[in-house]
Amino acid sequence: MKRWATYFFAAALFGTLLFHAVCNQTGGGSGTGSGSGGSTSGGSSPGGSSSACTLSGAGTGPSGNNPSDFPNAAGINFAAFPVDPGNCTGTHTFYVATTGSDGNPGTASQPFRSILHALESAAGGDAVIVSNGTYSESDTLTLDKPNLRLCAAGGESVTVTPASSSIHYGLIVAADGVLIDGIHTTGFLSSITLSGNSGALVSNIILKNLTVTAGGTDFKDGITAPAGPVNNLLIKNVLVKNATLGISCNNGPCKNWRLDGVSVCNDANDVGGSGGDAIAIEAQDADPSTNILISNAEVTGASADGIDVKGTHIAVFNANVHDNLRNGVKFWRGGDLVNSFVVGHGADAEIVFDQAGTYRIVNSLIAYQNVNTDGTLRADSYTMTVCYDHPSDACPVSIINSVFFNNAGSIFLTPGTTATIQNNLLGNSLNDIIIEKNGTSIQETDSVSTLSSIATASENLAFTTNPGYANAGGRDFTFGAASPLKNAGTVPASFPSYDFRGNSRNQGGAPDLGPLELF
Numbered sequence: 001m002k003r004w005a006t007y008f009f010a011a012a013l014f015g016t017l018l019f020h021a022v023c024n025q026t027g028g029g030s031g032t033g034s035g036s037g038g039s040t041s042g043g044s045s046p047g048g049s050s051s052a053c054t055l056s057g058a059g060t061g062p063s064g065n066n067p068s069d070f071p072n073a074a075g076i077n078f079a080a081f082p083v084d085p086g087n088c089t090g091t092h093t094f095y096v097a098t099t100g101s102d103g104n105p106g107t108a109s110q111p112f113r114s115i116l117h118a119l120e121s122a123a124g125g126d127a128v129i130v131s132n133g134t135y136s137e138s139d140t141l142t143l144d145k146p147n148l149r150l151c152a153a154g155g156e157s158v159t160v161t162p163a164s165s166s167i168h169y170g171l172i173v174a175a176d177g178v179l180i181d182g183i184h185t186t187g188f189l190s191s192i193t194l195s196g197n198s199g200a201l202v203s204n205i206i207l208k209n210l211t212v213t214a215g216g217t218d219f220k221d222g223i224t225a226p227a228g229p230v231n232n233l234l235i236k237n238v239l240v241k242n243a244t245l246g247i248s249c250n251n252g253p254c255k256n257w258r259l260d261g262v263s264v265c266n267d268a269n270d271v272g273g274s275g276g277d278a279i280a281i282e283a284q285d286a287d288p289s290t291n292i293l294i295s296n297a298e299v300t301g302a303s304a305d306g307i308d309v310k311g312t313h314i315a316v317f318n319a320n321v322h323d324n325l326r327n328g329v330k331f332w333r334g335g336d337l338v339n340s341f342v343v344g345h346g347a348d349a350e351i352v353f354d355q356a357g358t359y360r361i362v363n364s365l366i367a368y369q370n371v372n373t374d375g376t377l378r379a380d381s382y383t384m385t386v387c388y389d390h391p392s393d394a395c396p397v398s399i400i401n402s403v404f405f406n407n408a409g410s411i412f413l414t415p416g417t418t419a420t421i422q423n424n425l426l427g428n429s430l431n432d433i434i435i436e437k438n439g440t441s442i443q444e445t446d447s448v449s450t451l452s453s454i455a456t457a458s459e460n461l462a463f464t465t466n467p468g469y470a471n472a473g474g475r476d477f478t479f480g481a482a483s484p485l486k487n488a489g490t491v492p493a494s495f496p497s498y499d500f501r502g503n504s505r506n507q508g509g510a511p512d513l514g515p516l517e518l519f
Helices: 115-121 448-453
Strands: 093-096 127-130 133-137 141-143 149-152 158-162 169-173 179-181 183-188 190-194 202-214 221-225 230-241 245-249 255-265 279-281 289-300 307-309 311-322 329-331 335-338 341-343 351-353 359-362 365-367 384-386 397-400 403-405 411-413 419-422 433-437 440-443 456-458 469-471 476-479
Touching: 093 115, 115 127, 115 133, 115 141, 149 183, 158 169, 169 183, 183 190, 190 202, 190 230, 202 221, 221 230, 230 245, 245 255, 255 279, 279 289, 289 307, 307 311, 311 329, 329 335, 440 448, 448 456
Parallel strands: 093 127, 127 149, 133 158, 141 169, 149 179, 158 183, 169 190, 179 202, 183 202, 190 221, 202 230, 221 245, 230 255, 245 279, 255 289, 279 307, 289 311, 307 329, 311 335, 311 341, 329 351, 335 359, 341 365, 351 384, 359 397, 365 403, 384 411, 397 419, 411 433, 419 456
Antiparallel strands: 433 440, 469 476
């Protein structure tokens, strides 16, 4: 098998898109942009090898809940997601400032000193506005009154820290209709807990414009629902870092979750073999989680999976999932993966589609599964498995306009899998096997037409095609005008009009392959 030691450069290369084992994301930008050939406008490229984790650079497609912006085959119910009110008004408003006193009445001119006292003074439907500063609180901040608002004053930065090492919980949301806006947390073992440990259902929760920095050396939680169901949740423009478990619904079921402009940069140290995921939405088999839409996200550094969703009606758009220790993306009961990078994972497969459901990969790049950036094999494994543990399940899967590049092994299809493979580049497998089903293995040296023996296949590029990436080993997956990825795609049903950066698709009459539309 030919290994591409020298990457092919076109006459002009425009911009770079580098993926490192750091979290560096532009939180959910809005608008689709017009874009021009070769442009990667819409966000700056991550640079250097700094371990900094900031909201400054992944997918920047549309934001919000407009169904036309997120065409999918998963059947997402957009009307079920919470709507951001865009303000922090309440029946009564209490104010907090570092210059205040808890003996004050909590007015704008005579604010409280502690957020804890303000929350204890507030009733359901009230608002607490906090001025700039760091607030070392003497106890957990519990929002247990319905429709309570806790917000930073406009344009100001507010950080909550524990006053002592005995305070492990930062904020607990234990009532419906709570909104938290601009309140950063640092140093808690459990930063934001939804529903507390009571297991009671909470719903219609909005968390936005937050930085959550977990602390301590034990198992550390970012934003978690550890004990019970949480429905109708919006997490928007939120950065979670240094956690063992980033954003999670543990027991569930959790329904109608909307994650938009989210960066999760886990601490990859696996505390006690915990296997903490970056984003995990779990549930029991009898009552699965459902209606989950994740967009404009970056997910990295997990000691386990990047995105693991055990539910139905799941869609992930414009995500950069990279350098997690186990699976990159795992869907249990169907789902769409669109305009996304899934790069640099270990374990048994980069993509896992677990059991009966309809699965779709559109305009995505799956690369470096168990492969070092210098092209050497880290461990033998599949690149993608479809219903591996449920071989008799009906598991229709579509792979469209996507690229599989420099992975350790093959795509594994079970007998119950019906596959549509259209307008892709499936190549550069280190074990020389591209795809296998029912004992039939298609080799990299075989004609691409042999795909038709195990799938409905058309217009795929030859397996040995060099995609012409600028510097794939350095995680620069841009390409020039001579690349075979240019205008090699098709326009399927439920197809977005934009790419990973929000640039318009079909700039050259047909979409480019992979997450980026450059021509």
